[in-house]
Each structure stands twice: as structure tokens, then as C-alpha cells.
Amino acid sequence: MNERQKILLKEIVESYIKDAHPVGSKALVQKLKCSSATIRNEMSALEEMGYLEKTHTSSGRVPSEEGYKYYVDNIMKPKELNGEEMLKLQTIFSNNNLVLSDAIRECMAIISEITNYTSIVLGKDSEYNTLKQLNIIPIDDKKVVALLVASNGHVENKQVLIPEDVDVKEVVKVSEIINKQLIGTPIGEVPSKLEFEIKPRIAVIIKEYESVYSMFQNVFNDFAERNGNVFFGGRVNMLKQPEFDEVDKVKNIMEKLEDYEVVKRIESNDEGVNIYIGEESEFDKDVTVVKTSYKANGEEGTLAIIGPTRMEYDKVVTLLEFLKSQIER
DSSP: OOHHHHHHHHHHHHHHHHHOOOBOGGGGHHHHTSOHHHHHHHHHHHHHHTSEEEOSSSSOEEEOHHHHHHIIIIIOOOOOOOHHHHHHHHHHHTOTTSOHHHHHHHHHHHHHHHHTSEEEEEEOOOTTOBEEEEEEEEOSSSEEEEEEEETTSOEEEEEEEOOTTOOHHHHHHHHHHHHHHHTTOBGGGHHHHIIIIIHHHHHHHOTTHHHHHHHHHHHHHHHHHHTTSEEEESTTGGGGSGGGOSHHHHHHHHHHHTOHHHHHTTOOOOSSOEEEEGGGGTSOTTEEEEEEEEEETTEEEEEEEEEESSOOHHHHHHHHHHHHHHHHO
């Protein structure tokens, strides 16, 4: 790729990231100081190389997956954080009342707000972090409190509405089965065991077993997220992007974000900040995952940002590098 083609690719990638509109030759004449015909020829060359794609809706070009990769690997420069963004993150770490894990989560929630993408913190699973006890405390015929205790001492209670046509006694009965079968199970494995071990058992004894199963599945999914293994910031943020305006696309992304096993595959042990674009993200062809690992004070885990392939890469990389430096200083 010659120098003019690199400049052209940079302009097209950054323009498309900014406004999500295909880029035509006329828009680049002033910036590249050459004729529209020359730019069209260079665009065609970049398209033949696999770095640009032509859309069906206009004569403009958009970056391909390979185009984004080339941009990230060879052209992109990290973007400087502004003072307000740095101050927001530094203030969290200067709060001595926050333990490290809480500070990390708060910072990732802020990064999600700054970028409008979804942030994830994955803590390392511990063999000691298991389900210790589940108690169901009836409030009335329509509501119960689910009290969950983990072996690391984490306790959580959640008020839950009982599904229609389900007796509170049936909910209590299921909790007894769960206590008998799943005590000692790692928290992250409880949702899958609930489906494959508990669901078939309750199907025999409860008519509306699907509703009861869904109720407990939601309770344990929330518990797994809050128990130190998985944290989401702005789970639906990236769905605000124009790439995800189709119902089937939204449904597919949300199902993956709610699947603990899929999310856990994001875990990173690599040094530095790593970018996985499109198919290589193992998430969705229109999605990019940017992630890094951290280690500090005996804690370790993964920080990840999930967004469209049309991601503001330079800013996301800088934010994660800055947060990692704050954690490990």
C-alpha cells in the first residue's frame, strides 16, 4: 500500500467511524488535494486489496473487516484523554472507601458512558466461590425474597414476583431441590446446572415448570454477575448504534451478552491491549472486542469493551491502557 492509499484509508475509516455514512470521492478532494478521479482510482485499488467495500445504497465506500485491521495495526495513533475524562477515572481510585474491585467496576461504567459501548469486567473464577445456600422467604402469594449466600461470604437478596398460576409452595419446593443438588457448585456453573439438572426434575412435579425455571434462572444469572465474576456497564449501549437496528441482530447480541459461557470466552491472559474485529471477536461479525488483563493486590481479571466494528478504536485503547495503569500502579 502506497502512502496516498494509507492516508485515504485513514480518512475513510475515521470518517465512517464518526458519522456511519459511506464515504465518496468528492468528500476527500480537499483533504487529499488531488482530483476526484484520482481518489476513485485509489478507492478501487483499496477495494481490490480487500480494505474497502462498496455499499448497495450509495457510490461511497466503507471499511471492510480487513480495512479496520490494517488501520488498527498500521495507521491508528492512540487518542489523548481530555482532562475531564482523566479526572473522572482518577477520582474513583482516590476514593479510599472503595475496594479495588468496586473501583474497577465504577471506572468501567464511566468508560461505557464515555464511549457509548458495552463494558465488561471478568474476575477470575475461584474454586472456593461456590453456592452455599438458597433461601426462599414468602412475602405474600405473589412475591418472595430469594436470599443467596456464596462461600466467599457474599450475600444477596432479591425480591421476585411469582409467575402466574404458580403456588408459592411450589417455589419453595424447587428451592429445596436446588439446595439439595447444587450446594457447593461454582457460582458461574449454577445457571447451566439449573437448566440441565434441575429443570428436568421440576418438569415432573410442577405444571408451570418453565415459568418457575425462568424465575430461578434470572435470580442466579444476576447473582453470578454481582458475585465478582462478571460485571456489565451499559449492556444495551452499543445497541444504540445504527448497525444494530434490526430486531434479529439485537436479539442475537443480547442473547450472547446474557449467556455466561459466551461472555466468559472474552477472558484475556495476554499482555497489553488486544483488539479482535468482526469474525475474530468470536462474538458477531459486526462486533469488535477490545480487551486487556490486569493484576493487582492479588486480584486479576479482564477488562473488555464491546462495540461495533465501526468503533472509535483510538479512544477505547487509550481508555483501557489508562485504566490498566491506574489499577496496576
